[in-house]
Amino acid sequence: MKTQLLPSVHSYPAPVVLIGCGTVEEPNIITCSWFGTVCSEPPMVSVSIRKNRYSYKPVHISGEFTANLPRSTDIEVVKYCGTKSGRDVDKFEALGLTPIPCPPLKSAPMIAECQLVLACKVKHELELGTHQIFTAEVVAIHCGEERARKSQRPDPKPEEQIVYLDGKYWGLHRLEV
Template sequence: MEKKKQHWRAGNMLYPLPAVMVSCGREGEKPNIITVAWAGTICSDPAMVSISVRPNRYSYDIIRETGEFVINLTTKKLVKATDYCGVRSGRDVDKFAEMHLTPGKAEHLKYAPTIEESPVNIECRVTEVKELGTHHMFLAEVLGVTVDEAYINENGRFELNSTGLVAYSHGTYFALGEELGTFGYSVRKKKPMKTAKKKTKKDSKSSKGKGRK
C-alpha cells in the first residue's frame, strides 16, 4: 500500500525540544523566569548556546539590558513550574514565589540567579542578538555550569539521565523514557564472546585429585 503524505506550509515542526527555564534579573527588581523551548547548543569550543525570545516578553528587555541569563534544565518534578513560567508574565507575578522555587547565586553573573531546584544551571553571557522576526535570538557564551551533587555516582560520574529530564513536543511535555542506545553504538565493534577453555590432560588429572585427602 502506497504511503500518503500531506504537504504543509513552512512552520516550526522540529520536535522534540528541551523545555528549559531561563532565569534573569535586574538590579532592584525581583528576578524572573521564562520558559523557552527554542534553545540549543551552537558550539562546543568555546561552549555556546542560544535562546530565542519574543521582544514583547517581560524577560526580553531584562536579558537584552543585562546581557546575561541562566538556562536551568527541567525535570518531571519541575514540569508544573515549567509550564506556569511559560504562560504567566513576570510583569504580573513573582514566579519564584508562586512556584516555590529558590533563586541561587550564580558564580559568574551579576544579576541573573540560578534555580536551585534544577539539576543543571548553565550560566550564560550574551555575545550577540540576532533580530530574526517574531523572535530574536540571543547567542551566548557558557561561563560555567553547576550540577546537583545528588546525581553524582560513586565513581564521580554525573548521571544526568537519571534526573528525570523533560522534553517538549508539539504542545506536550514528555519525560525521557526508554534508552535506545549510546552515542556511536551503531558502529561500535562487539566484544568477542569468551569461549570455554578446553581441558588438557594436566587439567583432568588435577581435577580428579580434588577433594582427596
C-alpha cells in the first residue's frame, strides 16, 4: 500500500554545475543543478534556467554557455553563485575567479580555475513553466592537467563531484558490485 502525494520531481541526485555566460568582459556565473545529459551523439546536455535569473538573457541571446564542474572544495563558490545575482555583483571579481575565452565559443567565458569545462552551444530552448530548458551540444571539453587522460575522456573524479539533493549538498561513493 502506497500513499499518493502531490506531484513533484524526485529523480535524485542532481549534479551541481557552474554555468558561465555573458562575455569575458562582462561575465557571469549561475549555479545550476537542473542540469543533465540528454544525448551521446552528438554529445548534448540540458540546463533549465528561470527567466528571471540575470543569466537567462545572455544564454538566450548568445546561444552559448559553459558548464564548469566544481570540486567539493568549491562549495563556497557554488553557494555564492547560487544566491547572489549578477545584477548586483561581479561574481568573478568577488570570488577572485578568472574569466577566459572558451573556444570554439564566441562569447561565453569559462572559469580558468575549474579543471573540467564543457563548451556548450544551444540547440533548442523550450518554455516549460517555471524554467526555460536549453538543450545544447557540447562542442569542446577543456580539461586541466589534473583531469587529463590519454583517452579523449577526462577523468570524472567522482570523489570531487557535488550533487544536490533535498536542499543539501552531497558527495558520491562507489557501490562495490
